Amino acid sequence: MKKKSLGQRLKNLFSFAGNTEEFFEELEEMLIEADLGAQFTMELSDRLQSAGGVRSREDLQEKLREELLRELPAADPGFDRDRLNVVLVLGVNGVGKTTNLAKIAHRYKREWPGEGITLAAGDTFRAAAVEQLTLHAERLGLRIVKQTTGSDAGAVVWDALDSALARGDRLLLVDTAGRMHNKANLVQELEKIHGIIRKKAGEDVNYRKLLVVDATTGQNALRQAELFHEAVGVDGVLLTKYDSTARGGILVPLARQLGLGCVWIGSGEGYDDLERFDRERYVEDLIAP
Helix, strand or coil, X not given: CCCCCHHHHHXXXXXXXXXXXXXXXXXXXHHHHCCCCXXXXXXXXXXXXXXXXXXXXXXHHHHHXXXXXXXXXXXXXXXXXXXXXXXXXXXXXXXXXXXXXXXHHHHHHHHCCCCCEEEEECCCCCHHXXXXXXXXXXXXXXXXXXXXXXXXXXXXXXXXXXHHHHHCCCEEEEECCCCCCCHHHHHHHHHHHHHHHHHHHHHHEEEEEEEEEEHHHCHHHHHHHHHHHHHHCCCEEEEECCCCCCCCCCHHHHHHHHXXXXXXXXXXXXXXXEEECCHHHHHHHHHCC
C-alpha cells in the first residue's frame, strides 16, 4: 500500500485539530517523515506559532511553499560548450549512478549534436559496472575508455582525459566506485581520481562533481553526501527514484547543511527519464494534496 503524500497528510491534519499543541506536534512529525530535516522542521514550527499559527490548509500550504522555495537554491549543471566538461559522477552502489550517467550522455548527444562525448569506466571495482557502462556506450553510439576489472581507476581516468583532450571532446562522464572494502578505501580512491583530474585538466577543462542520491534512502542520503563532499567537494545533486507520494524532502537538508543544490531529477530507467530540477514544480509536488 502506497504511503500518503505529505500534501494528503497536511489536508487530513485540519480535520481533527486547529492551532493546538497537538496540531503542531503532528505537523512536525509529518515534515520530519518527509525527510525535510529536524532543524528546518523545528524552525518552521516555531515561526508559524510565533506568527499566530495558521488559519487553514491553504494558508499552511502557502507558508510551506514560501519557506521551501527560500531554502532550495536554483542549481545549474554549469557546463561550458566551448571547452571539455569533465563530470565525476559520485554515489554509493545502488543509487543509479551508471544509468543516470548514460541519461546525461543521451541528453547532451541530442543537445550538442556533433560534439564529442566520451564515457570513462572508473568503477573498476565491480565487473558489472564496466559491463553496464559498455552496454550503454554501445546503445548510445558513444566512445568508452575502460580497462579490466580490478585495474587502477586512476589510470582509466588519466587515459580517458588524455583521449578526450586530444580529440577535442566537449563532455567526459566518469563513472566511479560506490563501495570499496571500507570507507577509507573509497575516500582514498576518490581523492586519487580527483587529484589526477585537477593535475591534468588545467584551465582548458571545466570540472564538475555530481552526486547521485536515492530519494527513498532518507537521511542516509545526507550522510552519504557528507562523505563525498568532504572527500572531493560536490558541485550538485542528481536525485533518483523520486516519488512525491512519500519522500523526497531530503533536498532541503542537503541545501541547508551542505549548500548543495539539485541539478537533475531521475525517475524511470529510460534514457529520457531525466529532467532538469524545477524548484517550483518540486515544492508543488511535495505539498499538493
